Amino acid sequence: NAGVTQTPKFQVLKTGQSMTLQCAQDMNHNSMYWYRQDPGMGLRLIYYSASEGTTDKGEVPNGYNVSRLNKREFSLRLESAAPSQTSVYFCASSEGRNSPLHFGNGTRLTVT
Amino acid sequence: DQQVKQNSPSLSVQEGRISILNCDYTNSMFDYFLWYKKYPAEGPTFLISISSIKDKNEDGRFTVFLNKSAKHLSLHIVPSQPGDSAVYFCAARGYGGSQGNLIFGKGTKLSVKP
Numbered sequence: 366n367a368g369v370t371q372t373p374k375f376q377v378l379k380t381g382q383s384m385t386l387q388c389a390q391d392m393n394h395n396s397m398y399w400y401r402q403d404p405g406m407g408l409r410l411i412y413y414s415a416s417e418g419t420t421d422k423g424e425v426p427n428g429y430n431v432s433r434l435n436k437r438e439f440s441l442r443l444e445s446a447a448p449s450q451t452s453v454y455f456c457a458s459s460e461g462r463n464s465p466l467h468f469g470n471g472t473r474l475t476v477t
Numbered sequence: 478d479q480q481v482k483q484n485s486p487s488l489s490v491q492e493g494r495i496s497i498l499n500c501d502y503t504n505s506m507f508d509y510f511l512w513y514k515k516y517p518a519e520g521p522t523f524l525i526s527i528s529s530i531k532d533k534n535e536d537g538r539f540t541v542f543l544n545k546s547a548k549h550l551s552l553h554i555v556p557s558q559p560g561d562s563a564v565y566f567c568a569a570r571g572y573g574g575s576q577g578n579l580i581f582g583k584g585t586k587l588s589v590k591p
Contacts, residue, residue: 369520398578407481407566407583408521423578455520462570463509463528466579468520 369469377475378446386441388456396459397439401452446476483582496554500567507569512552515564557589
């Protein structure tokens with residue numbers, strides 16, 4: 366049982382390049398999330414999808430777009446990367462509102 | 478403005494002793510609280526949770542206490558083990574819409590010395 370799988374694990378981009386971070390979960394969870402973690406800032410919510418077919422902005426959505434492709438997959442896209450988007454990105458999923466989030470192992474992104 | 482605060486960036490404890498990690502929150506609408514543990518290069522893993530209708534929840538060596546009047550929760554680890562060395566995040570959830578999502582504190586790095 367893989368849980369939440371994120372690809373790639375590491376990525377280096379130049380300013381202005383675009384890329385998509387992939388996330389898939391095999392726990393049949395309804396809700397999926399994208400967080401970023403920066404030093405001294407904890408985890409901040411970028412976007413979430415409460416259920417298949419819906420997406421909503423979180424605390425720091427600017428510069429990102431998401432797609433809930435199906436119940437299993439939730440991708441995060443950077444259209445034009447900026448150095449401020451250098452961070453570790455975590456995808457998570459949960460059964461519902463009062464259930465814990467299960468996290469992937471993260472994607473470490475560097476934008477130069 | 479931080480709604481979930483972990484005011485101690487780090488904590489060092491001797492093996493076998495108690496570790497107490499603290500967390501304060503400002504939003505009285507929060508009704509569900511969780512603790513996560515994070516090792517380097519891994520994602521956070523769920524440790525223990527508590528609903529606002531309770532004031533204590535135990536799971537083995539881990540106990541979470543909730544004081545709603547003080548808007549304070551704490552995680553007790555007894556006895557502490559070197560494998561407990563990690564960053565611990567407190568998180569809280571409110572009602573519906575964006576309030577239904579978890580808000581995390583900045584984390585406390587626990588070091589358990591043999």
